Amino acid sequence: MKQNKYDDANFFKQYSQMQRSVEGLKGAGEWHVLRTMLPDFKGKRVLDLGCGFGWHCRYAIEQGAKSVIGVDISEKMLAEARKHAPDTTVEYICSAVEDIDFSADSFDIVISSLAFHYIESFDDICSKIKACLVNGGDFVFSIEHPIFTSYGTQDWYYDESGNRLHWPVDNYFMEGLRKTNFLGEEVTKYHKTVTTYVNGLIKAGFQITGLIEPEVDPRFLEMNEEMKNELRRPMFLIISAKNSK
Structure with a gap:
């Protein structure tokens, strides 16, 4: 069964209180870079995979997209998305990303934000995206960086006083399932190497x-001293590509 933690009431409540959930795109530490990698949306048909609260869907509409389809496995996420954009040309579909x-030639642009580390096969999703994307169409996505996902715990090593010592990287080349704790719940992710993502696109x-490993938005560093730790290791990887048939 494909994972859907977000329809759990307690998990969803905690997720809804995160900065990126409350503030939207301006609350996402990687948005200042992702935005620069997105293509011109004017007049385009857009697909957003793992759309969550629909922030990127609404951004595409604001930038002139002709139509947008957002896909997410969580009914609660989509209900929130519809609440914020009830009368736009965004269509929301409840489905696992893997099942699209x-x-x-249904879309001119496919985007995805922080979803593909939850799916087992990147090759399969690349094939499905290529099949529905026009020749010359744009594919832009962000993921948790493989250095971030490799060890599994996704937490720092600390000294006896609770100071962060370093970020653990282990079993990097052993791709596959990782169990981690997120918002107090066990969450399943799938670690993949940078090679797998890059070669999956090429194949x-x-x-x-x-291809950019974004540093945290500088304004976040000014607001929160703790955010400087985000400069000690990459948390995100963003890749843009063109469909060439």
């Missing part, structure tokens, strides 16, 4: 146009 099945026929 759109016809050829599927995409031309990579950008």
Whole structure:
């Protein structure tokens, strides 16, 4: 069964209180970089995989997109998305990302934010995206960085006084399932190497146009001294590509 923690009432409540949930895109530490890698949305048909609260869907509409479809496995997430954008041209579909099945040339742009580390096969999702994306269409996605996901605990090593010593990286080349704690719950993720993401795109026929390991937004560093720890290891990886049939 595909994982859906977000429809658990307690988990969803905690997630809803996170900065990126409350403030939207401006509360996401990687948005200042992701935004620069997105293509021109004007007049385009857009698919957002793992759309969550629909922040990126609404951004695409604001930038002139012709239509947007947001896909997410969580009914609670989609209910929140619809609440904030009840009268736009965004269509929300409740489905696992892995189960998408759109016809050829359905979209000009496919985006995804922090969803693909929850799915087992990146090759499979690349094939499905390529099948529904027009020739020359754009594919842009962000993921948790493989250095962030490799060890599994996704937490620092601390000394006896609770000071952060270093970020553990282990079993990097052993791809597959990882159990981690997120918002007090056990969550399943799938670790993949940078090689797997890059070669998955190349094998599927995409031309990579950008790859960035974003540093945290500088304004976050000014607001919170603790955020300087985010400069000690990469947390996100963002890749942009073109479909070449």
